[in-house]
Amino acid sequence: MLGLYAGQQINQNDALSALGMFQGQISDQAARQAVQRLIPGNDISVKPTSSSSRSLSQREDTCKYIQAQLGDGCYLLAQRCGILRSDLESYYGGSSFCNTVQVNQYVCCSSGSPPDFSPKPTDGNCYVYTVETDDTCSSIATAHQEEVSAIESNNGQTWDWAGCAPPFPANVPNAVCGPQVNDTTLTSDPSSWSGLNPCPLNACCDTFGQCGITSDFCTAAPADTGAPGTAQPGSNGCISNCGTDVITSAAPTSFWRVGYYETFNYERPCLHMAPSDIPDYYTHVHWAFSDITSSYEVDVSAYQDIVNQFLLTAGFRRILSFGGWAFSTDPSTTPIFRQGHNLDGVDFDWEYPGAPNIPGIPPGSPEDGANYLAFLKLMRAALPSDYTISIAALASYYYLKAFPIAEISDIVDYIIYMTYDLHRQWDYGNTFTQSGCPAGNCLRSQMNMTETEQAFSMITKAGVPTNKLMMGQPLYGRSFQMLEAGCYTAMCTYTGPSSGATSGRCTQTGGYISNFEIQEILANDSNVQQYSSSVAGDILVYDDDQWISWMKQSTYDSRSDYAKGLNFGGTSDWAMDLSANYSGSGGGNSSDGGEGSGVVYIDPSIYSQSAPTIA
Known part of the structure; x- marks a missing residue:
């Protein structure tokens, strides 16, 4: 034209x-x-x-x-x-x-x-x-x-821009925090509006009324006007509980090393540990897991012989750990923990109170967290004062927000903080599990240090003192099958939805492989590449398309030192029987410290022999 x-x-x-x-x-x-x-x-x-x-x-x-x-x-x-x-x-x-x-x-x-x-x-x-x-x-x-x-x-006082006798901020239907949540009661003091409807766990509230623990939610970035409720272009901003600092408490009197002992380790074809093999560097050993009968009795009958051996051990505190949730708040259930079990404490691993979306499990109730707290209070009142009580907690805002975690920390002696499994096969197809990866299928470390630090900030901002936290350390790797050979960095992808990772010969589970089996791969496989960074930890690539996020000994030690520097109460291993195959005769020496009579490695072919012998 x-x-x-x-x-x-x-x-x-x-x-x-x-x-x-x-x-x-x-x-x-x-x-x-x-x-x-x-x-x-x-x-x-x-x-x-x-x-x-x-x-x-x-x-x-x-x-x-x-x-x-x-x-x-x-x-x-x-x-x-x-x-x-x-x-x-x-x-x-x-x-x-x-x-x-x-x-x-x-x-x-x-x-x-x-x-x-x-x-x-x-x-x-x-x-x-x-x-x-x-x-x-x-x-x-x-x-x-x-x-x-x-x-x-x-409009210097008007919410989300600047106000002379400013109007109350307009409602935002999907807001979950801040003054724009549905049915928020008007208050006359504009300076208090940002603190209305705070997030669970004292998490950060951004200008869109959403809760989170990452820098996207926690960085205050007001517009050039300086008005409340604003953010710079391209930023979420933050209106309350901003920042991602870790709040440290006083140092503990001693730094503990807790370890979980998998009672069922003898059900594997290899990678066994008897109670007498438990290394002496552990201060607390959690027997995982005991059952509760319908009549509220402790049931260890499936492993009675091993339990008897465990009760004869010495040199560490013996803790009976209960997985899942099978308890009542009825005080009549508490005597089962203090009668006839020569133990030093109890541990509860109910990791998903209030969770609405765990496949195969009925949705949790909003009252789960309060009921859990009430149960722990009853336990503390009923058990002898020298018994320890501990719980395990996930390092996830989505799941931890159901815990009244600050009040729980006042009751329990310590908390096992599970700063591992941050990424695993179940991320696949989940839009919200991986930053910058909307399909959820990117190769991410299961103990990413940036996310770990965010989790530390989350739980300490919530009111838990660091000296009651045991930082979780995995003695296993999370494994994936790479979608493209040679592409192993954080934006590369893996196959799914089912795991394509090669199973270990002992653990026999795709996506989960013990440190013992990883060491065997390093010793016996010629097609191996290793990568390490302070954020991702250790990455092992083998057989062209197999990718493992794990933690070698030097990384384990450096992260333990990091926890000490934050005045954590100690570390917690899942699980002590995943790093060495013991003879079952006691002593034992594994890849993660301790002294004993040594490790005996047994070729798996022995299990197919009619009359096997070990020389």
Whole structure:
């Protein structure tokens, strides 16, 4: 399409304006100079006024005027006014005015002052304007005959922009924190609004009313106005409980090493440990797991011989651990823990109270967390004072938020904090499990240090002292089948939904492989590459497409030192029987410290022999 324009004293702006090709652009420059991020539906203050005061203030020197339309420049405005362009420019001090015209602006066609349609004060209250989609500071000021600076100064206290007697923030239907949650009660003090409806665990609340523990939710980044409830473009901002610092407590009297002993380890074809093989560097050993009968009796009958051996051990505290949730808050259940079991404490591993979405398990109740706390209080009251009580807790905001964890930490002696399994096969297809990976199928470390530090911040901000936390350390790897050989970094992907990872010869579970089996791969497989970083820990790639996130001894030691530096109470291993195959005769020496009579490695072919012997 060809357009021509002819006239005297031609300039480019007039030509484009006359041809209708300058639509929307003339006003854009001015709008960009005063754009704020405004949320549609929010109420802002324009000027102290009554709601009915919008009439023209007649002044003797008011000029004749028109309103600018989309695409207007000085040429079209002068044409519609019926005057020369030079006369129009003279009313505004020169031609620079032509580049700042905005849609709906009142423009003088004669000498005199522009008409004054600005709201007029009568009772000191704000004239409230509800922000609409695509509104800017400039467009609102223009529509109400105000300067942008006046709009800004009038709204210094208005939520999500700036306020003179500011209106309460508008409701956001999906908000879960902050003042914009459904049915929030109005309060008169604007300075308190950001703290309304705080997140569980004292997690961060962003400007969109969502809770989280990452820097996306926890970084306060107010707009240039400095107004509450705002964020810089591209940022979520933060309005309450901001920051990701770890809050450290006083140092513990001693640094413990807790370990879980898998009672069922003899059910594997290899990788066995007898109670007498437990290394002496453990201070607390958790027997995993005991059952509870329907009559509330402790049931260890399936492993009675091994239990008897365990009760004869010495040198560490012996703790009976209960997995899942099979308890009642009835006080009559508590004697089962203190009668006839030569033990030093109990541990409860109910990891998903209140969880609504665990496959194959009935949805949890919102009362689960409170019931759990009540149960632990009953246990503490009933058990001897020298018995320890501990719980395990996931390092996940989604699951931990159901725990009244600060109150629980007042009752228990310590908390096993499971800072592993941060990523595993079940991430596949989950939009929310991996940052920057919406399909959830990226190769991510199961003990990513950045996420671990965020988890430390979460639980300590929630009120748990670090000296009651045992940092979880995995003695196994999480394994995946790489979708593309040679692509092993954090944005590379794995197969799914079912695991394509090669099973270990002992653990025989795709996606889960013991440190013992990993060491065998390193010793026997020629097609192996190893990678390490302070964030991801250790990565093993073998057989072209097999990828394992695990922790070798030097990484284990450095993370233990890190926990000591934060005044943690100690570390906790899952599980002590995953790092060496013992003879079952006692002593034992594994890949993660301790001294004893040594490790005996048994070829799995022995299990197919009719009369096996070991020389």
